[in-house]
Amino acid sequence: MEQTVAHLTTLLHTLASTDNEQRAAAEEVLSKEYLEKKPDLALSGLIHILRNNPDVPLRSFAAVLFRRLALQPVSVPAADGTKSHTSALFMIQETTRRGCLAELLGALAAEPVVTVRKKLCDCISEVAKALLNKNVAWPELTPAVLQCVRAAEPEYRESAFRILGSVPKLLMPNDVLDMVTVGPIFESGLAESEVLAVRITALNAAVFFLIEAGPDTKAASFSGLMVQMLNVLPALLGAGNEEGLTEAFTALIELAANQPKLFRPVLPQILSFALSIIGNAQLESTTRHSCLELLLTIVDEAPAMVRKLTPDFPSKVIPICLNMMAQLEDDESWHTASSIEEQEDENDEDYVIGEQAMDRIARKLGAVVTTPVAFSIIPQMLAAQEWQQRHAALMAISAIGEGCHKVLNKDLGKVVNMVTPFTQDPHPRVRHAACNCIGQMATDFAPSLQKKFHKHVIPALMACMDDVANPRVQAHGAAALVNFCEEVERTDLAPYLEALFGKLVTLASSPKIYLQEQAITTMATVADAAEDAFVQYYPAVMPALLQILSTPNSKELRLLRGKAMECATLIAMAVKKPVFQNHAQLFLEALARIQNEVTDPDDPQVSYLMHAWARLCTVLAADFVPYLPIVMPPLLTAAQIKPEVALLDVDDSDEDYSPEDGWQQAMIDGQRLCIRTSLLDEKCSAIEMVMCYARHLGTGFKPYVPQVMEILIPNLLFYYHDGVRHAAMRAIPPVLAAAQDEPTAVLPLWSVAFDKIAKLLPQELDVEMAYNVVAGLTEVIQLLGEQALNDQQAATLMRVLNVVLKEYYDRVKAREEQRQDEDFDPDQEEAIEDEAALENMVITEVAKLIQTLLKVYGTHALPLVDQLMDSVVVFLNESDEDLILLAVSVFDDLAEYTGPALATYMGVFGERIVQLLASPLPSVRQSVAYGVGIAATKGGPAVHPLCLAAVPRLVEMVRAPKARDDDNVVATENAVAALARILRSDVLPVDQRDEALAFFVMSMPVVFDEEEAVVTTTFLLDLVESAHPAVGARLEHTVDALLEVLYQGTLDDDQQLQQRALADVKTLLAGMPQDKQTAIWNALPADKRSVLKERGFF
Template sequence: MDSGEFGVVKELLLQVMASDNEVRREAENKLTQVRQANFDKYFAYMVTGFADQGVDLRARAMALILLRRDILENNHEEPSVWSKLTGETREYIKAQILEVLANETDPLIVNKIAEFAAKIAIAINDVNYNDIWLDLFNLCKRLISEGNETQTKAGLVVYAEAMNGLSNEIVVNDADLYAMFEVTLKNENIEISLASLKAIRQFLTTVMPKHAIRFVGLLGDMVNISVRAIKSCEYKVLEESMEVLIAIIEAEPKFFLNDFPDLLQVFTSISEQSQHLNETLKKLPVELLISIVERDSSLLTRNEDYLKQILDLTFTLILEEAESDTIVFGRKFMDRLCSCASAEYILAPICTLVKQAVDHKDWKQKQAGLNAFSQIGEYVSEIEQISEMIPTVIEHCKHEHPKVRHAAVHCLGQFATDLKHQLTENYHEAIIPTLYEAMNDKVNRVKAHASGCMSNFLENASQEIGLKYCEGLLGHLFKLIKSESGYLAANAVTCIASLAQSCDQEFNAYFDSFCNELLPIITQKVPKDFRRFKGQAIESLTISAVCIGLDNFRFHSEKVAKALILILKNHLDEIGDPQRKYILGGFQRLALIMEKEFAPILPEIMPDILKMASLYPKFRSTLKVPNISENYDEDQDLMNEDTNPDESDEIEEIDIITQILCVFIDELKELYAPYIEQTSELFVSLSTFSHSDKVRQNASECLPKILKIVKKCENENMRAQLYGEKFIDILYGNLKIEGNVSVMKYQINAIKDCIDEVGDFLSEDQINQMSEVLVEMISKSDRRKDLNNKFHNENGQGESEIDEMNRGFLDEENQEEDDLQISISETFGVIFKTHKNKCGVLASNLLSDLVSSYIDENASFAKQKFGVYLICDAVEYLGPDILGTKYQDCLSTFVRLSKSTDPLVRHGSVYGLGVSSITGGDLFAQYSVDALEILKEAIEMEPGSQDISYYNHARDNAVSAFAKILKYQHAPIDTEAAFEYLLQHVPLRHDMIESKLTTNFIIDTALNNPTLFTSNDHQNTPQLITFIQNLSTSSLASTTLTNLQLLLSSLSSDPTAHRLLSDANISLPLQHP
């Protein structure tokens, strides 16, 4: 190693942390140059930088941070950074890690190197699944058994971190794992015991259940850490140990079920001893027990004592005199109990508990009883189950103690949300006056909460109820929105929006008064504690505008828009100001109601909205490498160098901005064209926004919509093609690094829509390269499904609620994979459609290498569906000229799978037969008669246990395919008999597209060839008349209706047909209703 160069690197590591931004940037650039000049040398320098104890501690820490970033955070790269290093460099890194881990004395560096070592072990295994870094784990076991406290903790940290990617490999290769955990859990140093528990958490939350169950014998020692902690007043350890146990319960609940009676006893005792401690320690023992019973409700439904004991613990949390979060926790826990144990089991004991509390003289008992009672409404199917308690709740809205009044009001508001129309329809005459009186309470908190609960009530009220109370309520609400309490004013203005929703368009009579009251308030700057009120006022005003409809709102639109523009330009403050998201939502609602009339407002607001979107450069490209200087703050504890500040407000705002721009594009279409350039740059940037799946989805989804506007606005297709190439290139790149299956689907669909919009612009090489990536995505998707199925086969055969829940999760994941594959299939279809003459090789390869295994008779229905859909597109868009001999293979597949008992597979297959009759010409003729018989079988198949909606659509498509064959294939079919059969199964009622096609075909055929229906003693005439009688003329296109009238006129000239028409009460002229 060049000592001179290394000296320069050490200096650069310190300069990266300099306070001078110019110095930082220059150091970053120089380190980047070193990395680019010699990849391996750069990593060797970084390793030496953290390993050399003679180097400044800050520089050592920065070297470690850079290594973690370069090797681990860029793991989306293919090939990975680790795999690109030479074998010599990799061995050097491993040797230095082991050396530092064994000999380092600084606790911060030891801890960080332990985490880094574990990540390297995972990186090694990612490159070679058979490569387990045994030297590392052997060293860790030695440190754990022989080292000092720092080294023991470091060894456990390695195991904990490595479990994230290697848990199954470790348990298979490490026979001493159980013994190691057993010893460290019992260590006299409770901090080491806690570190061991954390390692076990990582193990149990990632390992296969079949391995996890072998470690159930450790449960007693795991739980005993909490017992030891409360006895020794180690409250931080107590809190962390219970949080770790809860995390394990959520991942591996079976671990705890057999020992639940003992666990209930232990944590009831801890709960009782925690009552004098902080709120977190009060709630954790109860949360732990509820977390267990949530996973297996039979623990409660089969043992009433368990249920009562946990109810009592939960009620204790609610029974608080002071303002406390434990009341909120108690309500949530009560809600979770109600959710996991059905009303059949839990309603009676809760009602008994509540009645005893409410009848108690102590106001605290009454408050707790009402708070508990408020949580059960969601789980009550009929209001009669609790109707006898409602008068008691109403009565307590007038109790002398304000906290009891508040709890009773809250109860009514919660019931309004949960019971909806059942409560409003049956109790509005008692509840609305009660809440109105509470809105005049002398205590502002009760008054404000009553306004919020009135809002809940009105949200579910009918228009009749809303109008009955509207005028009386509005006068009082107008006074409350001028309150000196921002909380009260905000609830009051939200209540007005709920009132508008119940009155719907009839609220127009009051909208002008609402504007006159509200606009002078919101167009003024307000104190910081009133910003949320102002935001909710904007929301209320724009919701009310939507309610009254555009025709009524048009008169007010200018003054409302001007008020919102004023706020946008002059009243918004820094990130976190609640007005920001409300003003964005307000403009979104105006765009939805005004549609293209919103266009003149855009020039006033778009610069500000785009500026708001540009405030987040640090978020913009988070799948790329961040600046070095962002990874270190010299005033920050090195232990927390990866911790980010709370960024939820910023992320939420970016999400809202993407949504509002999507709405503008949807509603304004070509009128949005002036902002296409900036918007496309923004969405391209946000398409890699790793902080929010939703933002990436929105950004991807909107790119083809932008393309559509460009294409519509340009006289030539060149600019649209340039945009299309750019968007597809971006989406294609994002797709290769995306880890979320749902987002992948959006990206695939966006690529598909872009190709569909631009048309034939890809070269054959580009098509083949893209197809290779798509096929590889299918393979990876199949591997993920295989892993899920393997997990289910090895671990999910039980019949418990937990097993059922796990199966549900796996089914959801597999369904997402199936949806992704269908999107890929549709993308191939669009490529076939738009690039027909460049798809010969692609289609041949797909049908031979991929689809053949998917349409095998032993393949799953999901795979068969994918295969059939792809074949349908190939047949429809490429035809026999491109497919050659593969075309007949496709037809044979359609014939075979048209008999499938899966309605989606059958749907695709029968549709394929219909399309083949169009594209196949004479080649299809040899299949015509057999195809009609196959379709008859599909039409007449009984639904059995099939999903009835899918079944009906499959049946409609079979009938439509039957009609297509009659239309496009003539000989050697018995046409009259075939039409007689067809008329028995029309009109179609479910697939409306196929229904229109089939209806038009029958009418046109009857009009142009009437003898088909009137010959042979009018054999088919009655069925034709019945078909016409059953048509819904309101759904017919004007040309179809005209042809139908011509047909009726023609039939009327035939005496027999005329009589049948008269008997069916069908006469001319037919008109749209």
């Protein structure tokens, strides 16, 4: 052992060397000679150094290295050729492990140096977590930690809480929570009178203990502990320990993000204390910002609780945030910068933090409480002499627009009139802020802003584009126009095109590269919005863009060239192929040349190239196919980008993994996981482009289908980037469609994809991905027909759908429980409804998938649908709208696609279907009425009793006092259509038919549901042409009804039926006396007579 210890000591010294080669060689020896061949000696030797070496840094390093080596993942080959994953801690002999664990606790009881103790505690914590994960006992650990809690030395007490913070499960043996035992442990640390560091560490430990206790933790049970935890804050403030105070706030932020309800009993006190911090300019900004972040996290996670318990929150916090937003200096470099990127706002500046806070408060607390407070202050700020106040006010309007949309949209004109004059403010920073505000409002209030206020907004922004002395203002004015034009109607934009185009051409010739870039970007958006109205400007623009693309590939011009590609291709899409054709070849050659020039993976042209090629594909269609060999290789390379991942120890430097370089970090089991997400965005774009080519080129894309599917399928599980997964799923149907004429090639590819999909869907937590998967299944089954699923796959699909339905049902019930929360209020209901609407996308697509199965397989699908019937029965008898609708949609589709087989399910649906015709929910009544009508038409005699029982309810629906109100009219029209179908199907006894026919005639017209309008109008015309007494006795009403159908243009897509209706109206009128004809005509409203004449009917 002595020799091993001596060698390891030498290696430790070498590992600490600044010589990279020596350090790498030492790492190689440690890994190959010790970890792989002699793990027992390696770990025992490091423990010996930790316990016995007099060198303090070496002992500290030994603790760090022991943790790394003991827990480093190791692949162990198995006899069957597979590999299992373990770590050295579980590969060494039991006696060695027990010896190491005992020595770690010995060090905990004896190590005198604080810096070493911290590394030791980290080591013990990570080892403990690894043992817990493997269910390996370490019974001596908890008593040793509790012994430290009671120790006389404060550094020992701090060590105990450091470990408890990392491994809170130590206080919950067998997952049993006993506050009688645990409470005094924390109380001793939180009330520490000797050393504040102990109180901070105890607070951190208490936070992670409460998080570990789980979401069912009741606030009342821990109110005493919460008070003790919060009492640490004033002590730190009083001692002037701002670093400790910031650390305490950071811990509480973590608690608020996970268990916001625990703050309920102490929320007013927290607000009071926080106000004394965030409004105190004498304190460090990091202290104030972390305190504000605690408040905002509570708002984010429990807005209803904040609204209820601290109704003065907006009036207290918003003024402070607005004041923070005004803490801005006029830096000369802002005006003179040659690149806007050089001057991007620092995220930790007061004015940035204040702006972000205003956004979060508005979105979470809502418009009703935010708007009055904000707009009681903003006008004063706009009238202030200090430019910073005016700037802050405009940025505040920009920040709260989304969250306060419902209130501000009602007074949008006032807000526009408040903001637009500041595009002429004396100070350029204020003019810049006005542009920013208008641009954000153009997004938040689209399309109302564009439609109602283009006369105010476009001239104001164009005036900013003339501000030659301030290119930053010019650029921001043009940038705001991008947002505005994304939602503007071409007719509203048309009057400004000439002037706007002239200004953009001028800006594009600016010596400032960033201004040229912005001008080209704005021109692209204007062209996209103007569509073919941009044709007249095309001759002047396209050659200039081609000229930019011919410039040398210098680094400073890369972004400009990229934006030129974007602009040119958007213009090509706007003016269409015939106009673009003359430049198409030159442009394609330019892109091909640039693609060959690009060698730097960080070159911005890479992304622009991908999108430019795809837009050209949409313009040129089949003519683009010859360019696929140029386009596809780099695209497929990008689609296969592997994530750059680094796993860092908490002590490792992360300077090489900064957000500026595209890295994001997350803490996992005490280590930092770093992922370079910027490259993954490129991967996502590449897959989206592949989908574009497949959709637009069809069979022209067929040669690439096998290779592309091999790329797409693994990316369904690419959890590093949700966008990649979504794009991969959306791409599968169009890629398969490109080769659908070769089933023998497509079906094996689809089979592999299906297996992957079937595994991921039941456990999919991402709602958007779940929607994409179900929609993709539907699309492929529609595409491949009966070949899409074999028997085994069909059975698998039903099992998966049952899981999806059950989980959806559980979430519906969870939302119902949320509504019973003590802090529930109308704003929270809005958030719940938003969540439900997102999930409803999935369940609606599930209904469409079931419909597709029935449509494709007919009665052969019934054994599959039967497997879902347990869920359908439950849903049918629920009160939740979406649950009922899914069940009713199954009834409708069974009637539509299985006809007489519907009779088998009368025991499931019959009585309940009739009851639901009286549902208070219009959507349910509409769906049920439609299904009843289809059942009458296709279900056969066995379902006639159901249809007969439904007639009185259908009549009640039509007769209801508000039957034709906007919310009810479609349901009512479906009831009328159901009566028409029932009457046509001879369901009714003879003695009831005449009365029902008369009621049907008087219930016409149907004009809003175009599908049902065809059904009902056809039936009415049949009655007219057969001279049925039900019509003869009601001629004037029949004429009025048919005239209304013609007036509304309901039958415009069915010209034959429309002409038939017109002919029958004229026949009916011709059979009346002239005075009666004139009276009917004159009784029509003037606008209706005018429209009927304009359309050539009369």
